[in-house]
Amino acid sequence: MPTREDxxxxxxxxxxxxxRDRFVIEDDGVIYLDxxxxxxxxKDTPNRIAHLLEKEWxxxxxxxxxxxxxxxxxxxxxxLGQGLLGAEPGQTAIGDSTxxxxxxxxxxxxxxxxxxxxxxxxxxNFPTDRYVxxxxxxxxxxxxxxxxxxxxxxPEPDHVAETVNENTALVTFSQVNYRSAYILETKQITALAHxxxxxxxxxxxxxxxxxxxxLDDDGVDLAVGCTYKYLxxxxxxxxxxxxxxxxxxxxxxxxxxxxxxxxxxxxAQGYIPASGIRSMLSGTPPVIALTALNQGVELSIEAGIEAxxxxxxxxxxxxxxxxxxxxxxxxxxxxRDPEQRGSHVALVHENxxxxxxxxxxxxxxxxxRTPDVIRLGLSPLTTRYTDVYDGLDRxxxxxxxxx
Amino acid sequence: MPTREDxxxxxxxxxxxxxRDRFVIEDDGVIYLDxxxxxxxxKDTPNRIAHLLEKEWxxxxxxxxxxxxxxxxxxxxxxLGQGLLGAEPGQTAIGDSTxxxxxxxxxxxxxxxxxxxxxxxxxxNFPTDRYVxxxxxxxxxxxxxxxxxxxxxxPEPDHVAETVNENTALVTFSQVNYRSAYILETKQITALAHxxxxxxxxxxxxxxxxxxxxLDDDGVDLAVGCTYKYLxxxxxxxxxxxxxxxxxxxxxxxxxxxxxxxxxxxxAQGYIPASGIRSMLSGTPPVIALTALNQGVELSIEAGIEAxxxxxxxxxxxxxxxxxxxxxxxxxxxxRDPEQRGSHVALVHENxxxxxxxxxxxxxxxxxRTPDVIRLGLSPLTTRYTDVYDGLDRxxxxxxxxx
Numbered sequence: 001m002p003t004r005e006d007x008x009x010x011x012x013x014x015x016x017x018x019x020r021d022r023f024v025i026e027d028d029g030v031i032y033l034d035x036x037x038x039x040x041x042x043k044d045t046p047n048r049i050a051h052l053l054e055k056e057w058x059x060x061x062x063x064x065x066x067x068x069x070x071x072x073x074x075x076x077x078x079x080l081g082q083g084l085l086g087a088e089p090g091q092t093a094i095g096d097s098t099x100x101x102x103x104x105x106x107x108x109x110x111x112x113x114x115x116x117x118x119x120x121x122x123x124x125n126f127p128t129d130r131y132v133x134x135x136x137x138x139x140x141x142x143x144x145x146x147x148x149x150x151x152x153x154x155p156e157p158d159h160v161a162e163t164v165n166e167n168t169a170l171v172t173f174s175q176v177n178y179r180s181a182y183i184l185e186t187k188q189i190t191a192l193a194h195x196x197x198x199x200x201x202x203x204x205x206x207x208x209x210x211x212x213x214x215l216d217d218d219g220v221d222l223a224v225g226c227t228y229k230y231l232x233x234x235x236x237x238x239x240x241x242x243x244x245x246x247x248x249x250x251x252x253x254x255x256x257x258x259x260x261x262x263x264x265x266x267x268a269q270g271y272i273p274a275s276g277i278r279s280m281l282s283g284t285p286p287v288i289a290l291t292a293l294n295q296g297v298e299l300s301i302e303a304g305i306e307a308x309x310x311x312x313x314x315x316x317x318x319x320x321x322x323x324x325x326x327x328x329x330x331x332x333x334x335x336r337d338p339e340q341r342g343s344h345v346a347l348v349h350e351n352x353x354x355x356x357x358x359x360x361x362x363x364x365x366x367x368x369r370t371p372d373v374i375r376l377g378l379s380p381l382t383t384r385y386t387d388v389y390d391g392l393d394r395x396x397x398x399x400x401x402x403x
Numbered sequence: 404m405p406t407r408e409d410x411x412x413x414x415x416x417x418x419x420x421x422x423r424d425r426f427v428i429e430d431d432g433v434i435y436l437d438x439x440x441x442x443x444x445x446k447d448t449p450n451r452i453a454h455l456l457e458k459e460w461x462x463x464x465x466x467x468x469x470x471x472x473x474x475x476x477x478x479x480x481x482x483l484g485q486g487l488l489g490a491e492p493g494q495t496a497i498g499d500s501t502x503x504x505x506x507x508x509x510x511x512x513x514x515x516x517x518x519x520x521x522x523x524x525x526x527x528n529f530p531t532d533r534y535v536x537x538x539x540x541x542x543x544x545x546x547x548x549x550x551x552x553x554x555x556x557x558p559e560p561d562h563v564a565e566t567v568n569e570n571t572a573l574v575t576f577s578q579v580n581y582r583s584a585y586i587l588e589t590k591q592i593t594a595l596a597h598x599x600x601x602x603x604x605x606x607x608x609x610x611x612x613x614x615x616x617x618l619d620d621d622g623v624d625l626a627v628g629c630t631y632k633y634l635x636x637x638x639x640x641x642x643x644x645x646x647x648x649x650x651x652x653x654x655x656x657x658x659x660x661x662x663x664x665x666x667x668x669x670x671a672q673g674y675i676p677a678s679g680i681r682s683m684l685s686g687t688p689p690v691i692a693l694t695a696l697n698q699g700v701e702l703s704i705e706a707g708i709e710a711x712x713x714x715x716x717x718x719x720x721x722x723x724x725x726x727x728x729x730x731x732x733x734x735x736x737x738x739r740d741p742e743q744r745g746s747h748v749a750l751v752h753e754n755x756x757x758x759x760x761x762x763x764x765x766x767x768x769x770x771x772r773t774p775d776v777i778r779l780g781l782s783p784l785t786t787r788y789t790d791v792y793d794g795l796d797r798x799x800x801x802x803x804x805x806x
Contacts (some may be wrong), residue, residue: 053448054427096499096500097686099686128685134659134673135674235468235690236688236691237689254542255502256534257535268530286638288452289692
């Protein structure tokens with residue numbers, strides 16, 4: 001089994017080790033293995049927000065809207081799209097919450113496939129996606145075809161091929177499963193959906209900033225994702241949405257707000273969608289949150305997604321090794337093939353709920369995910385190999401203490 | 404006509420004069436008459452945000468969600484509701500953008516009145532409201548009955564009585580018109596809608612923090628409003644929504660997200676709405692923006708809405724007097740009865756667009772509103788009588804210069 005010296009050696013050799021210094025990290029003994037729920041605070045973010053507040057809002061006031069604010073959803077969207085999502089400019093925008101973005105794109109997709117009556121997703125998709133789809137199905141009289149996949153993985157192309165048919169309007173999955181970390185075959189599943197004339201909507205919440213995403217190359221139609229996990233954009237940061245250039249002319253989203261209209265400040269009668277990705281916007285952009293987001297995105301781009309992915313694989317491998325070799329009663333609920341695994345590890349234990357709480361009391365922050373998963377989120381920009389080692393060491397101690 | 408000495412005297416006697424010192428105000432000669440587009444930065448806001456970033460996000464990380472963040476949409480909602488909207492607790496929540504909040508409540512209202520085919524609003528309603536309604540009408544096969552009111556006022560009870568009937572599902576207006584500042588007869592119009600079985604949705608964007616709002620007493624069903632105007636919550640700050648306690652059990656909003664579900668962290672199968680106003684939430688709360696919002700709301704509550712309204716009336720009276728008595732070619736496009744007028748004044752001039760730009764070049768920040776309105780937004784917490792005097796004095800100079 002790996003030793004603490006092994007972990008220290010890996011940290012010393014880590015090409016991303018200096019990025020940890022770019023984040024606010026308290027010297028309080030806490031081991032944070034939950035960056036996939038909420039990424040850490042970049043050190044530059046408070047300064048950038050202070051500048052925004054004092055120099056832009058405070059001094060420029062309403063004039064700042066025409067001095068850059070109004071374009072932030074698209075300029076940051078392009079930066080993110082090109083830097084981390086494999087998306088050429090003009091296809092990515094920052095918008096509302098992930099839930100609202102998902103609702104807008106799912107609604108738009110259904111409207112673009114009139115007469116088709118089915119939505120395909122999986123039982124283990126992230127709850128907010130499932131709930132939004134249930135609402136849309138009820139509102140539009142549609143049926144959801146639920147794929148029941150191996151909980152240690154997720155839907156595979158075979159499942160999709162069996163389920164998608166000429167009635168399918170929309171196929172939608174999380175690219176990286178929020179519990180198992182399984183990475184779906186994005187390109188292959190997208191092609192299978194297209195074969196039947198269906199559209200695809202990918203949730204990238206656990207992908208963006210964690211694995212290389214290649215939306216254009218994969219032929220993806222639609223995508224959304226959150227920015228407060230691996231992109232370190234802050235609690236409740238706004239989400240992004242992607243609509244392929246090819247699909248944009250056919251797509252009409254349901255929330256017709258002034259900022260999605262052509263010439264919004266003419267305030268004219270009648271909604272005419274703006275051209276391009278701007279038509280996906282609805283309300284006034286959340287400027288303070290966008291400023292924090294910008295900083296988080298730039299940090300990940302600076303580190304480089306390939307370097308992030310390389311370290312991510314090594315971190316999750318390291319965790320899997322320790323679980324396998326030294327944690328009695330614990331299993332690995334994530335794929336063992338690193339190419340199929342995102343940046344977290346599902347540690348399965350029958351008392352996962354209780355253990356998660358006791359770990360937290362002991363200063364090791366993890367997530368519990370029903371019914372039996374302790375989720376270890378490993379953020380390559382901030383998580384050290386010694387964090388993985390020490391966190392699992394404390395778990396080992398807890399396991400020994402159990403009556 | 405009033406003199407500058409008059410303005411100085413009014414400033415010296417202003418009971419709210421010390422509130423101006425609670426805001427960041429540059430000594431740069433700019434006269435800001437646009438606080439109804441973007442309110443000023445409260446001095447305490449940068450500190451509160453810095454504290455949130457460094458002490459909550461930075462140190463507590465994911466733990467902060469259960470230490471208060473998760474309840475912010477409802478706790479701030481209640482503070483705002485009780486302090487400024489005449490709403491008992493449990494009816495107000497902070498959510499998404501105004502546009503998204505308006506969409507959610509308008510959709511929910513239409514779903515609660517199945518079989519009814521008409522929406523009543525007015526041609527001069529704020530664009531984003533009109534566009535959202537056009538989208539919903541198209542999506543649900545409904546008809547909008549457009550009231551064409553006097554542009555210097557807005558819809559009156561007689562218009563509504565003529566237009567509302569047994570087919571009306573929803574009656575929706577801005578309580579204070581964004582151009583004329585006319586205050587609609589909220590209670591009377593609500594009662595007229597109720598007489599025919601329709602629901603009401605009031606847009607409070609130009610009301611909240613500017614005039615006393617009495618939602619419970621007026622029998623209002625639904626309301627939304629933005630917080631970046633008179634509430635000084637910052638650019639693109641999240642909006643609030645109100646659903647009367649009586650209506651809550653009947654109302655189902657369309658965007659079924661995880662944070663509107665009962666027990667969201669169980670991540671269970673099947674959407675079951677949370678009880679009460681929480682069911683109106685969808686995605687993860689925008690914590691940084693909520694922190695700025697909290698500060699803005701508290702400042703207005705501290706000043707007191709009655710004191711704010713008293714000064715607002717005096718400020719707008721002062722502007723109307725100057726326009727009437729000394730600005731050639733300029734008219735007043737707002738009600739002359741102060742009881743019917745919100746906190747801005749529509750100054751009508753045939754070259755309003757050009758004059759607005761020249762005023763801005765000259766350091767007087769106003770809004771142009773098509774086709775012929777220079778909108779003077781007077782924010783009682785920060786606008787001085789001398790600002791009104793000096794701003795209109797510069798306009799007078801510009802008017803004299805014109806060929």
